[in-house]
Amino acid sequence: MRLDHLAYVSDHDHVIDVVQRLGSSLGSAFTDGGIHPRFGTRNFILPLEGGAYLEIVCALDHPAADSAPFGRAVTRRAAEGGGWLGWVVGVNDMTVAEKRLGRESVPGHRRRPDGVDLSWNQLGINSMIEDPQLPFFIQWHVDDSEHPSAGANHGVRIQSLEIAGDPKVVSQWLGEPVDHPLDDIAVTWIDPRDNDGATGLIAAEIRTPKGLVRID
DSSP states (O other): OEEEEEEEEOOGGGHHHHHHHHHHHHTOOOEEEEEETTTTEEEEEEEETTTEEEEEEEEOSSTHHHHSHHHHHHHHHHHTTOEEEEEEEEOSOHHHHHHHHTOOOEEEEEEOTTSOEEEEEEEOHHHHHHOTTSOEEEEEOSOTTTSTTTTOOTTOEEEEEEEESOHHHHHHHHTSOTTOSSSSOEEEEEOGGGGTTOOEEEEEEEEETTEEEEEO
């Protein structure tokens, strides 16, 4: 399975500070990704090598932030102090996941500040809310030149993830082998009992030209 992106949450009032702090740590600048009108959120994007990217996302003062599952997830995480929301896997055919999991995906879109409209389908937000160790699925309806990973900075890429959870549960959710859930990215599993009983993405190690950076 291919990692599409990692989502990191900030509250609206401090999002620029978080963008600058993480960008400085990684030696790379995030760009304004635009607004998700269906979800009541906005994001900032850092393209990475390997076809993945980081997003820093915050909720807006918008009704969708309270009604849409993704908006609610971002709002709740911000109220908890922010940090990692979760991980997202990319698929080429969402119908495979829909049939296997017995549920339908939902559409999403955002308009970048340069006017380009990006669209996709996603599946699994509610499951991620209930059990944060689970990623959600995304299928983009754009070509590679418009995917948020386009224009990645040379030498900056995700090397590994640290996730509190049960690899067997995640394997069943993904339909992937227990020992190899992601292509080219290592996963270290942490027993939730060693994480105050909570599941979810704990940290990401990112390789940069200046060395390895851990974001937790």
